[in-house]
Amino acid sequence: MSSRLPFATHLRLAVRNLLRNRRRTAITLAAFVCGVGALTFIVALNDGWMADMKTNFVLTQMGHIQIHAEGFNDSRSIDQRLADPAPILAAVARQPEVAAVTARLSISALASVAGASSGVDLMGIDPENEPKVSRLREFVQPGGEWLKADDRRGLLLGAEVARQLDLAIGDKVVLMAQSPGGELVSELFRLRGILKSGAPEIDQGKALIGIDSARQWLEVEQAATEIVIRAQNHEAVLPLQTALLAELPDPNLEIMRWSQIDPMIEQWTATADASTFFILTIVIAVILIEVLNTMLMSMHERVREFGLMEAIGTGKRELFLMLLIETVLLVATGGLLGYLFGAAISLALAGPGIDISAFADAFAFFYMDPVCHPLLTLKSGVKIVGITLIAALIAGLYPAWKATRLNPVAAMREV
Amino acid sequence: MALIETRELHKHYQLGEISVAALNGVELAIESGEFVVLAGRSGSGKTTLLNLVGALDMPDRGEVFIRGENFHSLSKDARASFRLRHIGFVFQAYNLIRVLSARENVAYVLELQGVAKSERMTLADRWLAEVGLLELGDRRPDQLSGGQQQRVAVARALASSPAIVLADEPTANLDSHTGMALIELMQHLNREHGTTFLIASHDPNVLAAAGRLVRMEDGAIVEEERRG
Numbered sequence: 001m002s003s004r005l006p007f008a009t010h011l012r013l014a015v016r017n018l019l020r021n022r023r024r025t026a027i028t029l030a031a032f033v034c035g036v037g038a039l040t041f042i043v044a045l046n047d048g049w050m051a052d053m054k055t056n057f058v059l060t061q062m063g064h065i066q067i068h069a070e071g072f073n074d075s076r077s078i079d080q081r082l083a084d085p086a087p088i089l090a091a092v093a094r095q096p097e098v099a100a101v102t103a104r105l106s107i108s109a110l111a112s113v114a115g116a117s118s119g120v121d122l123m124g125i126d127p128e129n130e131p132k133v134s135r136l137r138e139f140v141q142p143g144g145e146w147l148k149a150d151d152r153r154g155l156l157l158g159a160e161v162a163r164q165l166d167l168a169i170g171d172k173v174v175l176m177a178q179s180p181g182g183e184l185v186s187e188l189f190r191l192r193g194i195l196k197s198g199a200p201e202i203d204q205g206k207a208l209i210g211i212d213s214a215r216q217w218l219e220v221e222q223a224a225t226e227i228v229i230r231a232q233n234h235e236a237v238l239p240l241q242t243a244l245l246a247e248l249p250d251p252n253l254e255i256m257r258w259s260q261i262d263p264m265i266e267q268w269t270a271t272a273d274a275s276t277f278f279i280l281t282i283v284i285a286v287i288l289i290e291v292l293n294t295m296l297m298s299m300h301e302r303v304r305e306f307g308l309m310e311a312i313g314t315g316k317r318e319l320f321l322m323l324l325i326e327t328v329l330l331v332a333t334g335g336l337l338g339y340l341f342g343a344a345i346s347l348a349l350a351g352p353g354i355d356i357s358a359f360a361d362a363f364a365f366f367y368m369d370p371v372c373h374p375l376l377t378l379k380s381g382v383k384i385v386g387i388t389l390i391a392a393l394i395a396g397l398y399p400a401w402k403a404t405r406l407n408p409v410a411a412m413r414e415v
Numbered sequence: 416m417a418l419i420e421t422r423e424l425h426k427h428y429q430l431g432e433i434s435v436a437a438l439n440g441v442e443l444a445i446e447s448g449e450f451v452v453l454a455g456r457s458g459s460g461k462t463t464l465l466n467l468v469g470a471l472d473m474p475d476r477g478e479v480f481i482r483g484e485n486f487h488s489l490s491k492d493a494r495a496s497f498r499l500r501h502i503g504f505v506f507q508a509y510n511l512i513r514v515l516s517a518r519e520n521v522a523y524v525l526e527l528q529g530v531a532k533s534e535r536m537t538l539a540d541r542w543l544a545e546v547g548l549l550e551l552g553d554r555r556p557d558q559l560s561g562g563q564q565q566r567v568a569v570a571r572a573l574a575s576s577p578a579i580v581l582a583d584e585p586t587a588n589l590d591s592h593t594g595m596a597l598i599e600l601m602q603h604l605n606r607e608h609g610t611t612f613l614i615a616s617h618d619p620n621v622l623a624a625a626g627r628l629v630r631m632e633d634g635a636i637v638e639e640e641r642r643g
Contacts, residue, residue, distance in 0.1 A: 004528075009526060013514060016514035017514055305509070311469070311471055311506075312499070312523075313496065313524055313575075315495045315527075316491065317492070318527070407472075408471050409466050409471050412506065
């Protein structure tokens with residue numbers, strides 16, 4: 001819609017008209033600053049939570065990307081294994097987005113002591129490379145120790161498993177598993193440490209031994225079931241997966257992102273995003289009703305002036321744009337100030353974080369840290385400011401349209 | 416051809432269930448350069464006639480021609496452009512845009528006409544000087560007296576070089592001294608620039624200043640008097 005008045009004139013009129021009733025404009029702006037500020041903080045808190053959750057989930061043990069033999073992710077069977085992982089490890093290590101890589105040999109097993117036994121998810125790990133990919137080493141409780149490369153009998157167990165079997169550091173544990181040949185094989189290990197992470201899949205069922213011990217015991221030579229990769233950051237995951245698919249075009253390999261292996265966190269994030277969007281819509285709607293009220297009051301106060309303006313030659317387009325630009329200017333100013341206010345609070349709390357340790361046990365299940373760090377992202381900023389402006393345009397349409405419907409003669413008679 | 420010509424103008428208003436005839440077949444022709452005053456009591460149809468001549472309202476029947484051009488078939492927006500090109504207005508009160516200075520108020524119509532900034536400011540200053548308010552050009556309407564505001568409105572009405580200036584009770588809210596000064600100003604502009612004025616008023620001073628006095632009663636012209 002073009003206007004015979006230049007944009008600068010519209011803007012000047014909008015600013016001056018908003019300053020006509022400074023108190024009303026200030027109250028509307030204050031509502032915006034508080035509303036959008038609170039919204040920005042809530043979104044930053046949610047984004048921080050979700051980012052922490054993703055990082056914790058990936059770094060606890062999953063890694064950003066895993067490479068398996070075709071079918072392993074569904075079967076979790078050692079029969080689907082990578083017989084010679086060395087060339088794959090070398091190809092992965094060449095990718096610039098890779099921060100670290102390690103091999104694992106996973107199998108279901110039974111941990112037994114005199115008079116008791118418990119099923120475990122046994123993982124043969126590389127004691128030197130594993131801590132570069134996951135946080136498993138950080139979960140070793142005081143009194144215990146991480147596995148050593150030359151320790152053929154070393155074993156780490158989840159805290160709940162150790163409790164059920166009534167084990168203490170140094171105790172002997174027999175592990176029993178089915179070898180690839182179908183034979184039941186068992187081996188004696190000694191408990192070096194207990195893992196406590198808060199995540200049930202580790203505390204309630206994880207058993208770690210050295211990968212060389214696992215290979216020798218299960219007689220699988222240099223095989224591995226998983227190549228686990230840590231990318232430089234979350235953003236690098238998709239390009240890295242694409243690069244690896246091109247670098248390793250073997251149809252017998254499955255190269256999967258963390259969210260493909262276990263979509264729970266991604267779904268949780270999507271749910272949280274949806275609820276945030278819902279809150280955002282409600283808050284913006286409430287604020288915009290306030291704006292609509294302000295603009296309608298302002299319009300009704302100026303009916304005579306609009307009549308005069310029409311009488312002296314102002315067209316519908318000019319009147320429409322005049323009101324619309326006024327609304328957008330009010331909302332944009334309030335929205336921007338509100339965003340800056342919310343961003344300032346978020347940034348101030350990003351460093352020290354917000355302590356939610358009172359709920360830490362409940363949140364640990366979802367890989368949440370006891371201290372939450374609000375996170376400002378470009379995406380959320382664009383979303384908040386964008387929705388605010390779109391809503392402003394919508395809210396501005398009605399008073400602007402009403403102004404164009406005025407009859408100049410009737411309008412100038414208004415008192 | 417007359418500058419303004421009305422033919423058989425009829426207009427009625429609906430007040431609840433009662434239909435009130437405001438104009439009953441008014442025929443009026445105004446030549447360029449005339450200083451015409453419409454006189455009559457309240458409700459005689461003066462303002463209605465001004466609104467129809469000014470393309471602010473539409474007749475029920477009849478036609479209005481300005482420079483031979485009829486605006487009846489135009490859209491609301493096109494009528495606004497028509498007014499911008501052909502008609503200047505001075506109303507009884509609330510004549511100015513509150514958030515613009517006197518100079519900006521005069522320049523506003525020129526901006527709508529697409530006149531370049533430097534030229535419109537020069538023109539605005541020229542017309543403010545013409546009405547004796549050049550030094551008050553930066554003041555907003557609420558910093559001007561009623562008389563000064565009316566003079567700014569006259570300057571604005573003339574700035575767009577209209578075919579005619581329509582003034583509806585321009586002195587009604589002014590004291591007699593200020594009202595007299597405004598009439599003299601309009602007479603001066605009529606004489607010096609040949610601007611055509613059509614003024615609706617029942618102020619005796621305005622009536623005395625008329626070059627042509629048109630008396631209205633019950634929506635009809637009942638008497639016309641041409642002077643010097």
